[in-house]
Amino acid sequence: MSNKTVYILSGIVVIVSILLEILFVHHHAHYWWQSLIAFDVFFGFFGCVLIIIVSKAAGKCFIQRDENYYGGEDLDD
Amino acid sequence: MIEFHPAFILILGALAAAVLPRRLRQFAMIAAPVLAILAVYRLESGTEWIYPFINNMDLILLRVDKLSWVFALIFCIMALLGNIYALHNDNPRECGSALLYAAGALGVAFAGDWFTLIVFWELLAFSSVFLVWFSKTPEARRAGMRYLLVHAFGGNLFLAGIFILAANGQFEVTSLTASSGSAFWLILLGISINAAIPPLHAWLTDAYPEGTITGSVFMCAFTTKVAVYALIRIFPGTEILIWAGVIMALYGVVYAVLENDIRRLLAYHIISQVGYMVAAVGMGTDLALNGATSHAFSHILYKSLLFMGAGAVIYSTGRRKLSELGGIYRQMPLAVILYMIGAFSISGVPLFNGFISKSMIISAASYNHMPAVELLLYLASVGTFLHTGLKLPYFMFFGPDSGAKVGKIPGNMLVAMAGGAFLCTLYGVFPALLYNKLPFDASYVPYTWDHVISTVQLLTATLVAFWIYIPKLGGVPTISVDTDWVYRKPVAVFMTWLVAVVCNIRDWFGVQGNVLLKKVVPYFNNPFLLVGGKTPVSGEAVTADYDENKYRFPVGVTVLFTVIVFVITFFYIMMI
Known part of the structure; x- marks a missing residue:
C-alpha cells in the first residue's frame, strides 16, 4: 500500500469515527479528558510518537549493544 | 460422580508421550488434554480432596472454586492447542516435558494447601527448562541454566515464606493481603519472579526466545499466568x-x-x-x-x-x-x-x-x-x-x-x-x-x-x-541490555574472580605446605640432626622420591576383604 492510500483511509476512518462520536456517544466522563471529542486520536498519535522517540533515545544511550556483547555464538564451556 | 484430577491425567499423558512410539504418542498428546478438559468440566465448585499428612497437616490436592476452575479450563485448552502445534515433533521427551509443565500449572491452580502448591510450582520450572534445552544450541543451554537458577531462587523464597506460615500453623492457601511481615514479602517476591515483574523479569526474555519452536508456545502461556493466578488468590x-x-x-x-x-x-x-x-x-x-x-x-x-x-x-x-x-x-x-x-x-x-x-x-x-x-x-x-x-x-x-x-x-x-x-x-x-x-x-x-x-x-x-x-x-x-546484565556481566566477573582467588590461596598453601614438609621430614627421619649430628640412618634414603605404588594394596586384597565382610554380614543376617 502506498503512503497516500494509508493516510487517506486512516483519515476517512477518523472522520467517520468523530462524526459517530458526536452523534451517538454519551460520555460517562470520570475525568475531563474523557468528554473531549477525538481525544483518543491525539492520545494515540502523540502517545505512539512519544513511545518511539523515548525508546529510541533510551536504546541509543543505555540499552543497545553489539550482538556479540555477551560472547555471541563462540561460547565455550 | 467419579472425579479425576486433571493434573494427574496430564502427568499420565506426559509419561505416555515420553515413551510411546510416534503414532501412539500423537494419540496420547491429543487424548490427555481432551480428557483433562472433560475432567475440568466434571469438577464442581466446592469439591475437595483432603489427605492427612505429617504434623497434623492436611494435603489438599484438589480444591475447586470458580477462580481455580476458570484458570484450569484455559490451561487445559492451551495444553490441547500446544500439543496440536507440536504433533509433528519427533522428540518424545520434549513432548513429555511440555505436558508435565501443563500438569504443573493445573496442579497449582487446584492446590488447596501450601505444600501441594509449592511442589507443583517447582514442577513448572523443572519441566519447562527442558523446552529450552532441547533447542540444543549453546545459547539455549546457557539461557536455560540461567532460567533454572532464577526460578530455583524464586521457588526457594516462596518455600521460605511457606515455612514461616507453616510454623505458625497456617497450612491452607489463603489471602495474605491483610498480613505483613517476612512471610508476606518472601512469598510476594517468589511469585513476582514468576510473574516477571521488573527488575525480576529478565529470565523470561532471556529464555523464551531460545526455546524450541513448539516449546516456547507452551512457555509463553503457563509460567506467568500461573503467577497471575497465585497473585489473585494470595495478594x-x-x-x-x-x-x-x-x-x-x-x-x-x-x-x-x-x-x-x-x-x-x-x-x-x-x-x-x-x-x-x-x-x-x-x-x-x-x-x-x-x-x-x-x-x-x-x-x-x-x-x-x-x-x-x-x-x-x-x-x-x-x-x-x-x-x-x-x-x-x-x-x-x-x-x-x-x-x-x-x-x-x-x-x-x-x-x-x-x-x-x-x-x-x-x-x-x-x-x-x-x-x-x-x-x-x-x-x-x-x-x-x-x-x-x-x-x-x-x-x-x-x-x-x-x-x-x-x-x-x-x-x-x-x-x-x-x-x-x-x-x-x-x-x-x-x-x-x-x-x-x-x-x-x-x-x-x-x-x-x-x-x-x-x-x-x-x-x-x-x-x-x-x-x-x-x-x-x-x-x-x-x-x-536488560537486568540480566547484572548476573551475566558483573556477577559473572565477580564469580570468576572469586574462584580464581580461592584457587590461588589453596595453591599457595599447597606449595608452602610441601616446602615445609620437605624441611621437616629429615628431622623426623633422623632426630640426631636436631643436635647437630650428621650420621645418615641406614635403610631408606630420605631423598628417595615418593612412589605411591609402593604402598598400594593389590586389587585382590580389596576384593578379598570385600568378600569377607560380605560373607560375615550375610551369615550374620541369616543367623538372626
Whole structure:
C-alpha cells in the first residue's frame, strides 16, 4: 500500500469515527479528558510518537549493544 | 460422580508421550488434554480432596472454586492447542516435558494447601527448562541454566515464606493481603519472579526466545499466568502491585521498540500484558479481579497464537531476526492471516478477545479513580498495537523482500493456529461465553459506542504514526541490555574472580605446605640432626622420591576383604 492510500483511509476512518462520536456517544466522563471529542486520536498519535522517540533515545544511550556483547555464538564451556 | 484430577491425567499423558512410539504418542498428546478438559468440566465448585499428612497437616490436592476452575479450563485448552502445534515433533521427551509443565500449572491452580502448591510450582520450572534445552544450541543451554537458577531462587523464597506460615500453623492457601511481615514479602517476591515483574523479569526474555519452536508456545502461556493466578488468590488488593503492573506494561513496550529477535519482541509484550493483570490484582475490586482473570484467559489464547505464528516463520525460513526477514507473506498467506488475528486480539481491536478483557481492567482503574494508572495503561496499549500489530507483521511478513527461502509449514501447526484464532474471535464476538465463567461478582459491558469508537480512534492514530516512522522502526542487528546484565556481566566477573582467588590461596598453601614438609621430614627421619649430628640412618634414603605404588594394596586384597565382610554380614543376617 502506498503512503497516500494509508493516510487517506486512516483519515476517512477518523472522520467517520468523530462524526459517530458526536452523534451517538454519551460520555460517562470520570475525568475531563474523557468528554473531549477525538481525544483518543491525539492520545494515540502523540502517545505512539512519544513511545518511539523515548525508546529510541533510551536504546541509543543505555540499552543497545553489539550482538556479540555477551560472547555471541563462540561460547565455550 | 467419579472425579479425576486433571493434573494427574496430564502427568499420565506426559509419561505416555515420553515413551510411546510416534503414532501412539500423537494419540496420547491429543487424548490427555481432551480428557483433562472433560475432567475440568466434571469438577464442581466446592469439591475437595483432603489427605492427612505429617504434623497434623492436611494435603489438599484438589480444591475447586470458580477462580481455580476458570484458570484450569484455559490451561487445559492451551495444553490441547500446544500439543496440536507440536504433533509433528519427533522428540518424545520434549513432548513429555511440555505436558508435565501443563500438569504443573493445573496442579497449582487446584492446590488447596501450601505444600501441594509449592511442589507443583517447582514442577513448572523443572519441566519447562527442558523446552529450552532441547533447542540444543549453546545459547539455549546457557539461557536455560540461567532460567533454572532464577526460578530455583524464586521457588526457594516462596518455600521460605511457606515455612514461616507453616510454623505458625497456617497450612491452607489463603489471602495474605491483610498480613505483613517476612512471610508476606518472601512469598510476594517468589511469585513476582514468576510473574516477571521488573527488575525480576529478565529470565523470561532471556529464555523464551531460545526455546524450541513448539516449546516456547507452551512457555509463553503457563509460567506467568500461573503467577497471575497465585497473585489473585494470595495478594488481591495489594496496592504496591498497581504501580508494579503499570511499570511492567510500559517497560515491555520500550524494549519492544528496540528488539530485533521476533520471539524476544513477543516476550517483551508478555511482560507488558501481564502488567495489566498485575495492576488489576493490585486494584483488588471485583471488576478488576475479573479483569485480571479474563485478561489472563484471553492472553493465553492470543499470545500462544502469536508465538505459533513466529514459530511457523522460524520453522519455514530458519531465520528469527526482523533484520533478516520480510517479503514472505505470499508464501505463507494462511499463517499471516492467523497471526494477524492474534495481533488484533492483543491490540484490543473490537470483536477480538483482547478487547473484552483489557478494557475491563482499564475501566476498573477509571472506576477506582486512578487517572494516572488508566492513562498509562492506555498508553501501553498504543505500544502493543504498534509492535505486535504493526511493526512485527510489517517487517516479518511484508516490508522489503529479504530473499528468505520459505519451506512448508506442517499442517498441524496451522490447525493449532486456526484453533487459537477461532477461540480469540469466538470470545471477542460473544463475550458472555467468558464473562459467565468469571469468579467475582461484577458485571461489565464491553461493547458500548464509547469504548468501540475510542478504540478505533486510538488504533487508527497509532497506525498513522507508525506509517510516518516506518523508516526508523526496522530491525537493527543489536541486542538490548536488560537486568540480566547484572548476573551475566558483573556477577559473572565477580564469580570468576572469586574462584580464581580461592584457587590461588589453596595453591599457595599447597606449595608452602610441601616446602615445609620437605624441611621437616629429615628431622623426623633422623632426630640426631636436631643436635647437630650428621650420621645418615641406614635403610631408606630420605631423598628417595615418593612412589605411591609402593604402598598400594593389590586389587585382590580389596576384593578379598570385600568378600569377607560380605560373607560375615550375610551369615550374620541369616543367623538372626
